[in-house]
Amino acid sequence: MDLKSVIAGFPNAVPFDRWSGAWHWYPAPGLDFVGVLSRDGERLLQVNATDSFDPDAAAAVLAFAIEHEEEMFAENPYLTRAGGFRAPGLRRFDALAGVGPRVHDFYAVEQPELTPHTRIFFPAYDSEFSGRENLVEARARYDVLPVGLEDRPPLPWVKMHHINTRTQSRSTGPDRGFTDPDVLAMELREMDGGEGSLVEFENRHGKVWRVRWSDGWWYADSTDPTAAPTDITLDDLLAFAYDRVHN
Structure with missing residues (x-):
């Protein structure tokens, strides 16, 4: 599928000024999404924010996701993380988490054909993951972990x-x-x-x-x-x- 055309057609989609080739869209007040294509152009790497959108933090997430996506999902295709993440305004976090399509099921209603091509990333803590999560465990963790850009304390595994x-x-x-x-x-x-x-x-x-x-x-x-x-x-x-x- 033509991912660029799909992203450009999202509600209120505009180029994201903090990252070349990325898009920012906001279907409702307080609900912001930012996304960019993976290096091979096959996937949408997405950041979500609910009443917590910070362009600099979103750009930091995208940069780290692009750099570490391959190694992260080689470790676990469902729910994974890479340590060493830092971002302006999010200094307490020490990892970036990535969620695979079989866990997040994003766009399942609006555009189900896009779901398999989407990976979601969010700031997290290393203590929140084992690295061994199976599909059931990954879904359980995804349901309780805040996946936005807001500052928060850790929710250890x-x-x-x-x-x-x-x-x-x-x-x-x-x-x-x-x-x-x-x-x-x-x-x-x-x-x-x-x-x-x-x-x-x-x-x-x-x-x-x-x-x-x-x-x-x-x-x-x-x-x-x-x-x-x-x-x-x-x-x-x-x-x-x-x-x-x-x-």
């Missing part, structure tokens, strides 16, 4: 399974599922006094820890069967979990 005998809350099924680090911390606190309660969590590196409450003591041990249980206070446990999830 973490999975959890829990059984709380005190509150009677528990995970659905035996597997660990994605959660928010704040929810992990809350479940650890809620275990206090719940005999036999269990929280198991996994970080982006694939490391897993199992925490349980028994007889008034906190125990934290890895799923390594040779690891001995360790007594730990709640404050130390929360610091332990925070460090494992954010690093």
